[in-house]
Amino acid sequence: MRLSRYFMPTLREAPADAQIVSHQLMLRAGLVRQEAAGIYAWLPLGLKVLKKIEQVVREEMNRAGAIEILMPTLQLADLWRESGRYDDYGEEMLRIKDRHDRDLLFGPTAEEVVTDIFRSYIKSYKDLPKNLYNIQWKFRDERRPRFGVMRGREFLMKDAYSFDVDEAAARRSYNRMFLAYLNVYARLGLKAIPVKADPGPIGGDLSHEFMILADTGESQVFAHRDLVEMGAPGPDIDWFGDLEPEVARRTSLYAASDEMHDEARFAAMPEDKRMTARGIEVGHIFYFGEKYSKPMKAMVTGPDGKDVPAQMGSYGVGVSRLVAAIIEASHDDAGIIWPASVAPFGAAVLNLRAGDAGCDAVCETAYAALTAAGLDPLYDDRDDRPGAKFAAADLVGIPWQLIVGPKGIAEGVVELKTRATGERQTIPLDAALKAITG
Numbered sequence: 211m212r213l214s215r216y217f218m219p220t221l222r223e224a225p226a227d228a229q230i231v232s233h234q235l236m237l238r239a240g241l242v243r244q245e246a247a248g249i250y251a252w253l254p255l256g257l258k259v260l261k262k263i264e265q266v267v268r269e270e271m272n273r274a275g276a277i278e279i280l281m282p283t284l285q286l287a288d289l290w291r292e293s294g295r296y297d298d299y300g301e302e303m304l305r306i307k308d309r310h311d312r313d314l315l316f317g318p319t320a321e322e323v324v325t326d327i328f329r330s331y332i333k334s335y336k337d338l339p340k341n342l343y344n345i346q347w348k349f350r351d352e353r354r355p356r357f358g359v360m361r362g363r364e365f366l367m368k369d370a371y372s373f374d375v376d377e378a379a380a381r382r383s384y385n386r387m388f389l390a391y392l393n394v395y396a397r398l399g400l401k402a403i404p405v406k407a408d409p410g411p412i413g414g415d416l417s418h419e420f421m422i423l424a425d426t427g428e429s430q431v432f433a434h435r436d437l438v439e440m441g442a443p444g445p446d447i448d449w450f451g452d453l454e455p456e457v458a459r460r461t462s463l464y465a466a467s468d469e470m471h472d473e474a475r476f477a478a479m480p481e482d483k484r485m486t487a488r489g490i491e492v493g494h495i496f497y498f499g500e501k502y503s504k505p506m507k508a509m510v511t512g513p514d515g516k517d518v519p520a521q522m523g524s525y526g527v528g529v530s531r532l533v534a535a536i537i538e539a540s541h542d543d544a545g546i547i548w549p550a551s552v553a554p555f556g557a558a559v560l561n562l563r564a565g566d567a568g569c570d571a572v573c574e575t576a577y578a579a580l581t582a583a584g585l586d587p588l589y590d591d592r593d594d595r596p597g598a599k600f601a602a603a604d605l606v607g608i609p610w611q612l613i614v615g616p617k618g619i620a621e622g623v624v625e626l627k628t629r630a631t632g633e634r635q636t637i638p639l640d641a642a643l644k645a646i647t648g
């Protein structure tokens with residue numbers, strides 16, 4: 211992309227009401243624009259990052275056996291009356307009437323819709339397990355939307371729903387999601403800690419929130435340090451084999467958010483293993499059994515010929531929140547530092563003297579080579595001061611900057627800057643391209 215033809219509206223200063231660094235940087239780098247409280251338009255750069263996160267989530271869901279569908283944002287109130295949640299949900303639900311005076315709502319989540327789909331088609335244990343997910347906009351009329359897309363009213367969520375014939379099978383479905391989530395966050399360059407969460411009225415131990423450590427997090431997290439240091443399981447585990455040991459290795463170590471914190475258990479751990487920090491909730495997984503399948507009559511015939519309500523779980527990832535969470539975890543004074551997996555462009559080419567025949571020629575060569583190598587480069591070909599170009603490239607956080615100026619050209623070299631470390635090398639163009647393309 212040539213910057214002269216692009217739309218990347220960067221701001222020198224963030225609006226005063228942006229309190230946390232990710233919100234400030236998202237506005238300054240031109241990723242989003244607020245349209246109403248908690249409602250955002252995604253500008254080109256922000257949309258690219260959002261789509262990349264979405265794709266990582268999608269790939270890991272598919273790998274773990276989940277199947278993508280797309281459910282509508284507008285749902286019938288009657289479905290929610292069946293589950294009993296229409297009245298319970300309260301003020302956070304945006305209620306709408308159509309021209310026939312029918313009650314609709316903008317979905318805050320999709321248990322009812324997915325249960326309706328399931329019960330229409332699936333009748334036997336032989337067709338289980340099933341895990342259906344979608345990546346779709348949600349609306350929750352939060353009392354206090356804040357911190358930009360971190361706590362919005364309209365936000366993008368990946369929500370998956372598992373269906374099984376009994377509790378043991380539901381636990382296996384839960385385990386697949388538990389480990390798939392760790393792989394998602396690792397690919398996004400994040401260290402996510404699975405903490406015990408409130409299981410709600412069903413009780414049991416199958417509810418976890420995934421927390422990214424950051425000072426601006428809304429939750430308090432208490433965890434065993436070994437859990438914080440433990441890596442993700444990686445893609446090559448046997449997804450339909452016995453995952454219990456891999457999950458237990460993690461859940462046996464203490465980790466809880468404020469509501470579930472057990473100070474006595476925490477205090478019993480060696481002092482150097484106790485970690486307390488603020489956390490951002492980027493995912494939440496949940497087993498809730500028959501809560502929806504029973505009132506909505508989503509029944510399956512078991513091996514014994516008896517009909518039982520499907521055992522369900524739900525699994526959410528805050529896709530739009532992750533854009534902000536990644537920035538909270540990865541930035542410096544100059545701007546965002548995107549992990550390569552979600553960077554809006556793979557490399558930037560900075561032409562320090564656009565219009566100079568030598569600089570233009572080298573930049574065009576670099577731009578073509580990086581494009582051919584699949585790096586999707588951003589070429590700053592604007593007629594602007596070098597200082598402005600450096601600042602913009604740092605602000606928007608592209609991993610590599612290939613800097614082309616008249617002085618270097620005379621000596622047959624360019625400058626290559628790594629955004630994450632700030633390291634600069636002065637090398638021939640070929641070597642720079644090789645370093646970027648690996």
Ligand SMILES: Nc1ncnc2c1ncn2[C@@H]1O[C@H](COP(=O)(O)OP(=O)(O)O)[C@@H](O)[C@H]1O
Binds near residue numbers: 319352363493494528
């Ligand atoms: N208002 C919001 N803005 C952005 N992301 C949200 C919002 N509410 C929830 N999410 C994301 O969606 C994920 C699943 O939501 P869920 O656990 O149902 O929400 P909550 O924790 O608010 O009950 C959360 O872990 C979070 O990452």
Ligand SMILES: [Mg+2]
Binds near residue numbers: 419491493494
């Ligand atoms: Mg939650």
